[in-house]
Amino acid sequence: MAKTADQYFDELRGTRVWRSIFRSGRGSSTLKRALAIQQNVFLHLFSTKVRTRMLSFSATWYLGTLTLGTFLILVATGIPLMLYYHPSAPQAYADTKDLQFVVSSGMFLRNLHRWSAHAMVFLVFAHMFKVFYRGAYRAPREFNWVIGVILLLITLLLSYTGYLLPWDQLAYWAITVGSNIASAVPLIGEKIHFLLLGGHAVNANALLRFYVLHCMILPLTAMFFVAIHFWRIRKDGGLYAHSSEPAVVRAQAAIPTSPGSAEKSGTPSGGAANKEGR
């Protein structure tokens, strides 16, 4: 039964329409599968090949992928929420209550959005800790670590701007306190505070600014940096596995610290043995 389904699918992949969209063609040789990745506009950001070992749970705990998952949930739930939400001063709170109690599945969408937001902040931190303790931030991956730090900041800003949108007491005072922290910046603090809120206090202007930041500017910026982040994984040599790094790479990574340490990591006992062991 399964075989016939496979056969149907393989036939479909041979059709002219399918071939006009996906160019890799029929069959499932390693080359075909690599082409399927390499010729897809979204997947070509990733490596065409990955070590099977790197796909095991223990290698990464899937933290980066899970973070992307929460981000996609947030986009998918956030857009429907926008259809019932007016970012205007008295209306926003009423709309939030409507979403909670009147709109069909509104409570589900809102809670999913909120919990995914909390999960995303947690997962970003967990991902960074995992990368840090594995030493995966080191050369040649330093730049991708920096991109990761930018993504952490965007995540926190998304969380912060979203916090105001329910327009309840918690939101109001949290943003009052948070924006006053911004005014502690030397010299330009008051200016930042004024530009962020579009006024001297948290009011209608602030709500609208936070809404635009939360729904447009920050998500688009995040997507931009996520694309670079994924592309850099491929460019920096795939997912990081210390034991399978070629001895040359490991030696190179050690050079900037001191010539002595480079020599040390280039010894056959460390490099060659691990090159074999997968």
Place this chain on the structure above:
Amino acid sequence: MADENQTTKTAQASDVSRRQFFVKLGLGSLSIAAAGTAAFGYQYLEPNVLYEPSPVVNAGKPDRYPLDSVTLDVNNGIYIIHSQEGYFSLSAVCTHLGCLTAWKPELNLIACPCHGSKFEQNGKKIEGPAPRPLPWKRVWINDDGDLLVDRSTDVPPLARDSFVRI
């Protein structure tokens, strides 16, 4: 042969300098455009008209406030205090991070619910993270006999002119 080489060289040299000229011209105009865009963008983001409540608050007739009382106006974020020396007004907005403070009559002090700053009845800080005392605001009596407070003007604490006496 040598001559020909020479001419090609000069031709190349002038060609490069012309290209460099246009590169500089292009980059220069782009930088001017970028600076202009930044200036316009900054101006656009700064609202010229604000629909915020007036800083001047009418606190009503002074006899509403009994002697030795501290009254919090929640909506306007000010205290109206009737002390032995006269009426005065304090900002009720904590100088730490902008939370609304509250008067605690049982402790005879002003306390912030956010991070635990405490102030005396005259605004002086007792403890907590607040960097400054609660500022005094200008008060006066208008022609109708109402007590007015200007939240945008600070006055020196405990100064003679900072009180209203009736």
